[in-house]
Amino acid sequence: MSLATVTLQATQSDAFEAIQNDALLSSSLWANIALAGLSALLFVYMGRDVEDTRSKLIFAATLMIPLVSISSYLGLVSGLTTGFIEMPAGHALAGEEVMSQWGRYLTWALSTPMILLALGLLADVDTADLFTVIVADVGMCVTGLAAALVTSSVAVRWGFYVISCAFFVVVLYALVAEWPDDAADAGTDEIFGTLRLLTIVLWLGYPVIWALGVEGLAVVQSVGLTSWGYSALDIGAKYVFAFLLLRWVAANEDTVARRGAGTGAEGSPAPADD
Amino acid sequence: MSLATVTLQATQSDAFEAIQNDALLSSSLWANIALAGLSALLFVYMGRDVEDTRSKLIFAATLMIPLVSISSYLGLVSGLTTGFIEMPAGHALAGEEVMSQWGRYLTWALSTPMILLALGLLADVDTADLFTVIVADVGMCVTGLAAALVTSSVAVRWGFYVISCAFFVVVLYALVAEWPDDAADAGTDEIFGTLRLLTIVLWLGYPVIWALGVEGLAVVQSVGLTSWGYSALDIGAKYVFAFLLLRWVAANEDTVARRGAGTGAEGSPAPADD
Amino acid sequence: MSLATVTLQATQSDAFEAIQNDALLSSSLWANIALAGLSALLFVYMGRDVEDTRSKLIFAATLMIPLVSISSYLGLVSGLTTGFIEMPAGHALAGEEVMSQWGRYLTWALSTPMILLALGLLADVDTADLFTVIVADVGMCVTGLAAALVTSSVAVRWGFYVISCAFFVVVLYALVAEWPDDAADAGTDEIFGTLRLLTIVLWLGYPVIWALGVEGLAVVQSVGLTSWGYSALDIGAKYVFAFLLLRWVAANEDTVARRGAGTGAEGSPAPADD
Numbered sequence: 001m002s003l004a005t006v007t008l009q010a011t012q013s014d015a016f017e018a019i020q021n022d023a024l025l026s027s028s029l030w031a032n033i034a035l036a037g038l039s040a041l042l043f044v045y046m047g048r049d050v051e052d053t054r055s056k057l058i059f060a061a062t063l064m065i066p067l068v069s070i071s072s073y074l075g076l077v078s079g080l081t082t083g084f085i086e087m088p089a090g091h092a093l094a095g096e097e098v099m100s101q102w103g104r105y106l107t108w109a110l111s112t113p114m115i116l117l118a119l120g121l122l123a124d125v126d127t128a129d130l131f132t133v134i135v136a137d138v139g140m141c142v143t144g145l146a147a148a149l150v151t152s153s154v155a156v157r158w159g160f161y162v163i164s165c166a167f168f169v170v171v172l173y174a175l176v177a178e179w180p181d182d183a184a185d186a187g188t189d190e191i192f193g194t195l196r197l198l199t200i201v202l203w204l205g206y207p208v209i210w211a212l213g214v215e216g217l218a219v220v221q222s223v224g225l226t227s228w229g230y231s232a233l234d235i236g237a238k239y240v241f242a243f244l245l246l247r248w249v250a251a252n253e254d255t256v257a258r259r260g261a262g263t264g265a266e267g268s269p270a271p272a273d274d
Numbered sequence: 275m276s277l278a279t280v281t282l283q284a285t286q287s288d289a290f291e292a293i294q295n296d297a298l299l300s301s302s303l304w305a306n307i308a309l310a311g312l313s314a315l316l317f318v319y320m321g322r323d324v325e326d327t328r329s330k331l332i333f334a335a336t337l338m339i340p341l342v343s344i345s346s347y348l349g350l351v352s353g354l355t356t357g358f359i360e361m362p363a364g365h366a367l368a369g370e371e372v373m374s375q376w377g378r379y380l381t382w383a384l385s386t387p388m389i390l391l392a393l394g395l396l397a398d399v400d401t402a403d404l405f406t407v408i409v410a411d412v413g414m415c416v417t418g419l420a421a422a423l424v425t426s427s428v429a430v431r432w433g434f435y436v437i438s439c440a441f442f443v444v445v446l447y448a449l450v451a452e453w454p455d456d457a458a459d460a461g462t463d464e465i466f467g468t469l470r471l472l473t474i475v476l477w478l479g480y481p482v483i484w485a486l487g488v489e490g491l492a493v494v495q496s497v498g499l500t501s502w503g504y505s506a507l508d509i510g511a512k513y514v515f516a517f518l519l520l521r522w523v524a525a526n527e528d529t530v531a532r533r534g535a536g537t538g539a540e541g542s543p544a545p546a547d548d
Numbered sequence: 549m550s551l552a553t554v555t556l557q558a559t560q561s562d563a564f565e566a567i568q569n570d571a572l573l574s575s576s577l578w579a580n581i582a583l584a585g586l587s588a589l590l591f592v593y594m595g596r597d598v599e600d601t602r603s604k605l606i607f608a609a610t611l612m613i614p615l616v617s618i619s620s621y622l623g624l625v626s627g628l629t630t631g632f633i634e635m636p637a638g639h640a641l642a643g644e645e646v647m648s649q650w651g652r653y654l655t656w657a658l659s660t661p662m663i664l665l666a667l668g669l670l671a672d673v674d675t676a677d678l679f680t681v682i683v684a685d686v687g688m689c690v691t692g693l694a695a696a697l698v699t700s701s702v703a704v705r706w707g708f709y710v711i712s713c714a715f716f717v718v719v720l721y722a723l724v725a726e727w728p729d730d731a732a733d734a735g736t737d738e739i740f741g742t743l744r745l746l747t748i749v750l751w752l753g754y755p756v757i758w759a760l761g762v763e764g765l766a767v768v769q770s771v772g773l774t775s776w777g778y779s780a781l782d783i784g785a786k787y788v789f790a791f792l793l794l795r796w797v798a799a800n801e802d803t804v805a806r807r808g809a810g811t812g813a814e815g816s817p818a819p820a821d822d
Contacts, residue, residue, distance in 0.1 A: 016426035040440070053452070060444055061406045064413060071417045071437050078430040080423055110416070114409060121402055128669055132609045135662065139612060142658070143619045149628055152564035156626040163619050166588070170608055178601070290700035314714070327726070334718055335680045338687060345691045345711050352704040354697055384690070388683065395676055 015079030018099060024224030025099075028231040029077045036066040036073065039239040046246050052257040058121055058249050062242045065114050069238055072107030081106060090154035092218035099223045100215070104230060105145035109138050111238065115199065116171070118245055123183035123192050125174075133174045140167035148215055161216070165207055175200055187255055191248040195241060202237040206230070289353030292373060298498030299373075302505040303351045310340040310347065313513040320520050326531040332395055332523050336516045339388050343512055346381030355380060364428035366492035373497045374489070378504060379419035383412050385512065389473065390445070392519055397457035397466050399448075407448045414441035422489055435490070439481055449474055461529055465522040469515060476511040480504070563627030566647060572772030573647075576779040577625045584614040584621065587787040594794050600805040606669055606797050610790045612662050617786055620655030629654060638702035640766035647771045648763070652778060653693035657686050659786065663747065664719070666793055671731035671740050673722075681722045688715035696763055709764070713755055723748055735803055739796040743789060750785040754778070 019026050040063060047059040075081035081103020087093045113134045120130040147160035175196055183192035212219045213226035220226055249256055293300050314337060321333040349355035355377020361367045387408045394404040421434035449470055457466035486493045487500035494500055523530055567574050588611060595607040623629035629651020635641045661682045668678040695708035723744055731740035760767045761774035768774055797804055 012424075012426050056452075057403050057406060060410070060447070061402075063444065064406075064410055064441070067437060067440055068413060071413070071420065071434065074430055074433050074437070075420055078424045079426045080420060110409075110413065117402075117405065127401060127675060128665075129605055131665070132605060132612075135658075135665075136608070136612060139616060139619070139658065146619065146623055146628060150560075150626045152560050152627045156622055159622050160619065163615060163622070166615055167612070170611065173608070178604075286698075286700050330726075331677050331680060334684070334721070337718065338680075338684055338715070341711060341714055342687060345687070345694065345708065348704055348707050348711070349694055352698045353700045354694060384683075384687065391676075391679065401675060
C-alpha cells in the first residue's frame with residue numbers, strides 16, 4: 001500500500017475513532033442525523049396533499065435542507081470531513097492538535113443557499129438579487145473553511161474570519177433592508193418576517209461560536225461543546241426553519257399560487273398580477 | 275523535496291501507471307476522450323448555420339457536455355482524480371487496495387447540470403424549478419463522491435449511497451411528473467419525451483453499477499469492467515443525448531425561436547406568447 | 549501527531565516561509581491584498597448615496613470582486629492554497645520542485661463569474677445565456693486548476709490547457725458576438741464597450757502567462773515574475789474594472805433603473821419597457 005494511502009486513510013480512521021470515543025461530540029453529530037432524517041420524512045408527509053405547482057416547488061427545495069444536513073453530519077461522523085490540525089503560534093491552543101470539523105463549512109456552502117432560496121422564493125425577490133446574495137453566502141462559507149484550515153499564521157486565520165463576516169454583512173443587508181419590501185408586495189410578509197428573524201438571530205450565532213470556540217479565542221476549549229453549539233444552531237436554522245415554512249405553505253397554497261411573477265418563476269406574468 | 279510532495283505525487287504517478295498497464299481500464303477512459311473530442315467537433319459543425327439566438331444558446335450549452343467530459347476523463351487517466359483506497363471492514367474487498375475513480379463524481383457535478391439545463395430549456399421550465407432540480411443533482415453527485423471516499427465504515431458508505439439516491443428521486447420526480455407538462459405547453463414534447471426517456475433509463479444505470487461494482491457489493495470485482503460500465507452509460511447519456519438534441523434544434527429553429535418566455539430567457543414576453 | 553497531519557501542515561508552513569523569503573513573490577501577493585482592501589472601502593464609499601434598487605444590486609455584486617480577491621491572496625500568502633509540485637518528464641523544469649499557486653484557479657472560479665454577472669446585468673442579457681457563459685467560465689477555471697496540478701504527464705497538462713482555452717472561446721464568443729447587441733438595446737453600450745474591451749484584452753493575458761511562465765514552457769523561470777504577471781492582470785481585470793463600472797452606475801442611476809426587464813430582474817416588465 002502506498003504511503004499516501006496510509007497517511008490519508010489514517011486521518012479518516014483516527015477522526016472516526018476519536019469521535020466514537022467522545023460521547024459529547026458524538027451525540028452532537030448523531031442527534032442531527034436523526035433529526036434531519038425525521039424532518040425529511042415529516043416534510044414528505046406534510047406535502048402529500050399539496051397540489052399547486054409553486055408550492056410543490058417550495059416543498060422540493062426545502063426537502064433538500066435536511067438531505068444536505070444528513071450528508072454533512074455523515075461526513076463529519078465518518079471522519080471524511082474531519083481532521084486534526086496544529087494551531088499556529090499566537091493561538092490559545094498553539095502547538096496542540098485540535099480536531100477541526102472543516103466539513104461543516106463545506107456543506108454550509110450547499111445548505112445555506114437553499115435556505116436563502118426558500119426565503120427568496122417566499123419574498124418573491126428578483127433572480128439577480130437572489131443570485132448575488134447566494135454568491136455572497138457561498139463566499140462566506142468558503143472563507144470560513146479557509147479560516148478553519150489555515151495553520152501557518154493566526155493573523156491570516158482572523159483575516160479570513162473578517163472577510164467571511166464582510167460577506168455575511170452583504171447577506172444580512174439583503175435580509176434586513178431589501179427583501180422585506182418584496183415580501184410585503186408578495187403578501188407573504190407575516191411568515192417571511194418570522195423566518196427572517198429566526199434566520200438573522202441564529203446565523204449571528206455561528207461567528208460568535210467560531211470566535212469563542214476552539215478555532216478562535218478558545219474561551220471554550222471543548223471540541224464537543226463547540227460542536228454542540230453549531231449543532232444546536234443547525235437544528236433551529238434548518239429543521240425548525242423548514243418546518244415553519246412548509247407548515248405555512250401547506251396552509252396557504254392559494255397565496256403561494258397567486259404569486260409567481262418574480263424570481264423568473266413564471267415567464268408570462270398572469271394578467272391578475274399587475 | 276518535502277514529504278507531502280512525495281506522498282501526494284506518488285498517488286498520482288502510481289494511478290497513472292496502473293491505468294496504463296490495464297488495457298481494459300485504459301480503453302474505457304481513452305474511448306471517451308476520443309468520442310467526446312469528436313462530438314465537440316461534430317457539434318460545432320452541426321451548429322455552423324444556426325441563426326436564431328435561442329438555438330445558438332442551446333448549442334453553446336450543449337457543447338459544454340463533451341468539453342466537461344474530456345476534462346473528466348483526462349483527470350482520471352492522468353491519475354489526478356484517481357486514487358487507491360482500502361475498503362473498510364464489512365466490505366467484500368475489505369483490507370484490499372481498490373482503485374477509486376473519485377473524479378467521476380466530481381465532474382458529474384458539473385456535467386449533469388448541463389444536461390438538466392438543456393432539458394429544462396427545451397421544456398421551458400421556470401428558473402426556480404430548474405435551479406432546485408440542479409441543486410438536487412449536485413447534491414446527488416457530491417454525496418456519491420462521499421460514498422466513494424469513505425474508508426472508515428461500510429455503513430456510512432451505504433448511508434451516503436441512500437442519501438444520494440434520495441436526491442436522485444427529487445431529480446426523477448421533476449423529469450417524470452413535472453417537466454413533461456411544461457414541454458407540452460412549449461410544443462417540444464416529442465423531442466423532450468425521447469431525451470427524457472434516454473436520460474431516465476441511463477441515469478438509473480449509475481446507482482446500479484455502483485451497487486454491483488467494486489465500490490458497492492463487489493459482485494463485479496474488476497475495476498476495468500466497472501469503469502467500462504460507467505463509460506458506456508456516459509456515451510449514451512452525454513454524446514448520444516447531445517447529438518439527438520442538437521439535430522432536433524438545428525431542424526426546428528423556428529419552434530425554438532417562438533418559445534423563450536420561460537426560464538427567464540426573455541424578460542419581456544413576446545405578444546404572441548400569451 | 550499523526551503522519552498525515554505532519555505532511556499536510558508541512559506543505560502549508562513550507563510554502564508560507566518560502567513566500568515570506570522571496571520579496572518579489574511576496575510583494576506580488578500583498579500588493580493585491582492591499583489594493584483589494586482599498587477598493588472594497590472605496591466602493592462602499594462610492595455607493596453611499598445610491599438609491600435605485602437595481603443600482604444597489606450592481607454595487608453589492610461588484611463589491612464581492614475585491615472581497616473574493618482578498619480571500620484568494622490570503623490563501624496564497626498563507627500557503628493554504630500554494631504547494632510544491634515536481635514537473636513531469638518533458639517539462640522544461642522536469643524533476644525540479646516548482647511552487648504552484650493553484651489557489652488562483654480555484655478562486656477565479658468564484659471571482660470571474662461575478663465579473664461576467666456584472667457585465668451581463670449591464671448588458672441586460674437573458675438568464676439562460678448568462679448561466680451558460682458562467683458555466684463555461686467555471687469550466688475554464690477548473691480545467692486550468694487541473695492543468696496546474698497534473699504531475700504525471702506533460703501531455704495531459706497541455707491537454708487541460710487546450711480544453712480550458714476551448715471553454716474560454718465560449719466565453720469570448722458571448723462577449724464579442726452576443727452581448728453587445730443586448731447592451732445596445734439596454735442603452736448601456738458605451739460603458740459596456742469599455743468594460744468588454746478591458747476584459748477581453750486582460751483575460752487573453754492569463755493563458756499567455758501560463759504558456760510562457762513556470763507552469764508552461766518556462767520561458768520565464770521566475771515564480772515571482774510569473775506571479776506578478778497574474779497579479780498585474782488581476783489589478784486591471786478586477787479593481788480597475790469594478791471602479792469604472794461603479795463610477796458609471798453611480799452617475800447613471802436613471803439609465804440603470806429604467807432597464808431591468810431582462811436577466812429575470814423583474815418578473816413583470818414595466819409598461820414603459822416595451
